[in-house]
Amino acid sequence: MKKNDEALRLENLRKKLIKKSRRNYRRFQGVKINPSVFHKSQIKFLLLMLPMLFITILPIIYIFSHAFKSLSELYAYPPRIFATRLTLDNFRNLILATSQTGVPFVRYIFNSVISSVLTIFLSLLIGSLAAFSFSFLKYKLKKGLFALNQLAIMIVPVAIAVPRFIVMSELGLTNNILSHIIPLLAMPVGVFLMKQFMDQVPRELYEAAKIDGANNWHIYTKVVLPLVKPALMTVAILAFQASWNNVETSSLYVDDEALKTLPYYFSTLTLGTSAIAAQGMSAVASLIIFVPNIVLFILLQKNVMNTMAYSGIK
Amino acid sequence: MTPTKKKRFNDAYFFIIPYFTIFFTFVIALIVISVVLSFTYYDTINFPTWVGLKNYINLFTTDTDFMQYALPTTIKYALIIGPGGYIISFLMAWLLSQVSYKIRTVLAIILYSPSLTSGVLMTVIWKVTFSGDTRGYLNYFLLNLGFINEPIQYLQNTSMIFGIMIFVGLWSSMSVGFLAMLSGILNIDKDLYEAAYVDGMKSRWQEIFYITIPSIKPQMLFGAVMAVVGTFNAAGLATALTGAYPPPQLAGWLIVDHMNDFGFGRYEMGYASAMSVVLLMIVMIFYYVSHRLFGERRSRRK
Numbered sequence: 001m002k003k004n005d006e007a008l009r010l011e012n013l014r015k016k017l018i019k020k021s022r023r024n025y026r027r028f029q030g031v032k033i034n035p036s037v038f039h040k041s042q043i044k045f046l047l048l049m050l051p052m053l054f055i056t057i058l059p060i061i062y063i064f065s066h067a068f069k070s071l072s073e074l075y076a077y078p079p080r081i082f083a084t085r086l087t088l089d090n091f092r093n094l095i096l097a098t099s100q101t102g103v104p105f106v107r108y109i110f111n112s113v114i115s116s117v118l119t120i121f122l123s124l125l126i127g128s129l130a131a132f133s134f135s136f137l138k139y140k141l142k143k144g145l146f147a148l149n150q151l152a153i154m155i156v157p158v159a160i161a162v163p164r165f166i167v168m169s170e171l172g173l174t175n176n177i178l179s180h181i182i183p184l185l186a187m188p189v190g191v192f193l194m195k196q197f198m199d200q201v202p203r204e205l206y207e208a209a210k211i212d213g214a215n216n217w218h219i220y221t222k223v224v225l226p227l228v229k230p231a232l233m234t235v236a237i238l239a240f241q242a243s244w245n246n247v248e249t250s251s252l253y254v255d256d257e258a259l260k261t262l263p264y265y266f267s268t269l270t271l272g273t274s275a276i277a278a279q280g281m282s283a284v285a286s287l288i289i290f291v292p293n294i295v296l297f298i299l300l301q302k303n304v305m306n307t308m309a310y311s312g313i314k
Numbered sequence: 315m316t317p318t319k320k321k322r323f324n325d326a327y328f329f330i331i332p333y334f335t336i337f338f339t340f341v342i343a344l345i346v347i348s349v350v351l352s353f354t355y356y357d358t359i360n361f362p363t364w365v366g367l368k369n370y371i372n373l374f375t376t377d378t379d380f381m382q383y384a385l386p387t388t389i390k391y392a393l394i395i396g397p398g399g400y401i402i403s404f405l406m407a408w409l410l411s412q413v414s415y416k417i418r419t420v421l422a423i424i425l426y427s428p429s430l431t432s433g434v435l436m437t438v439i440w441k442v443t444f445s446g447d448t449r450g451y452l453n454y455f456l457l458n459l460g461f462i463n464e465p466i467q468y469l470q471n472t473s474m475i476f477g478i479m480i481f482v483g484l485w486s487s488m489s490v491g492f493l494a495m496l497s498g499i500l501n502i503d504k505d506l507y508e509a510a511y512v513d514g515m516k517s518r519w520q521e522i523f524y525i526t527i528p529s530i531k532p533q534m535l536f537g538a539v540m541a542v543v544g545t546f547n548a549a550g551l552a553t554a555l556t557g558a559y560p561p562p563q564l565a566g567w568l569i570v571d572h573m574n575d576f577g578f579g580r581y582e583m584g585y586a587s588a589m590s591v592v593l594l595m596i597v598m599i600f601y602y603v604s605h606r607l608f609g610e611r612r613s614r615r616k
Contacts, residue, residue, distance in 0.1 A: 021512045033507065033526075034500050038414045045412040049421065052406055055485055057424050059439045066442070078458075079442075079449050130333035137326035145334065152341050154539050154601045156546040158570050159593045162577040162586045163347035166358070167339065186337040189490075189540075216325055238490070245432055252578065263435060267554075282438040286431070293430035298423060308490070308497035312532020313539065314610045 066283035090280035112262040115180035119243035131194035152188040190235035196310040197231035230303035351587035369588035383564040384572040399487025407496035428486035444468040472565035491537030498533030538604035
């Protein structure tokens, strides 16, 4: 009899516990990170993000609408955010203004494009070679060099502008298209991100290829590079941003007007002028600088997110 | 794991040499040169002459622009933008992780978009927004709502210039670190949450502090490093905003601006180098603090 009572009590306790954990679990069902479908419970999160979204998107809307506003509308009172009538006047003014300078506008575009493309290509090449050696190869200095690279991630480029100027002049990297490229090739963050991503490649692949007689170069090109494309794309974006938005090189190391790049030219366009026409033109200029950045990012964002999952520093 | 051939030359060096040649020339050597030059007088024409600690002494005792404006402004700016931008990044990343994929992707792109361009290159927008006449967006908006009676000269007022710099800094604070944190949160094993809830975890706050943050500590450290680096990109912003060099009453004048002024304006490279050493020290302190907060215990022994 007593034994039965005990069993009943235990049974009840068990049921209670199951019920409690079920209740907890049900509560969990409502709290899902990375939900697969939209549910109205998510609206509160969207509302919380609203102020920040507002701040980040407004400037972008401004440059788009400003670039297409007519002169009268740029000067209109009350000021409007959206253009009511779209014109290409500002684009025309910009082309007109640029045709009056000694150097044709196309030249700046050419300089910017060629230096960005070469920066991306070369920094990917030397960076991924270094990342491959960090991830797969064995050599004496590896630990020290990687620690050094790690430390260099936090070096702010503007902080070492003075010695860079000296080194650049000593190396003869002034007034040269290479001045735009070479200093940007050392990208500690890029090497770090690629190395982290390569660490996810199964070691068995490397060993199998080794046994099949492949040398390191073959493994690098044929096995590893195709597997780490997301990381390469991410670093390509970062290299592009560094190069495309770079004003410093043109203002410090390049005197020859014909070797300067687009953002530098645009920054001189806006300096010190408050004339309304200049406002429209500089909106067009900002737009031209901004659009390639955002388009590249939208196209490659999946790769970026994929790479960032392994970006942790321990 | 990987087989090594200790025979002749290790071909690993072929892979590492191109990168490290450039890395040493443009990163390591520059730091060494900075430190060495900071003890000299160098005008780029004559050979540097050794002056000992004179540059540092001048910097901290006689250079009132540095002590009164550049140094405090930089520290104040970094203390607000660093942690402030970082907390906003984390909050945004967490909020984004609570909504479904399509909406999240679009919103993440919007939030990240300011990082795709620099505040300085976007000056035209800030000028229109904070323009001192009634046509400035902010003035118009505030006048219409009746908060103010006459337009405010935002870009002439020294304390407001700093406020605008803070605003621009926060605007662009969702950088690569933000993407890292977002991606980290999305990759947390869902079983962790499930287990914790079965064990009686009750609220979202507990969820954040017991599961989310501990799980993404490495990404948070990466984010912190990126936040520190991003903080110093505001160089030249005050000049670009006000259109005056130097800006009125040196408002928003950062160490980087002061350094560029001496280095490239007056060619006092030694003195400018001393400033860059001070700046690197400040960065190191920030890095040290973030490592203490987010780094793993064992890596502290350094």
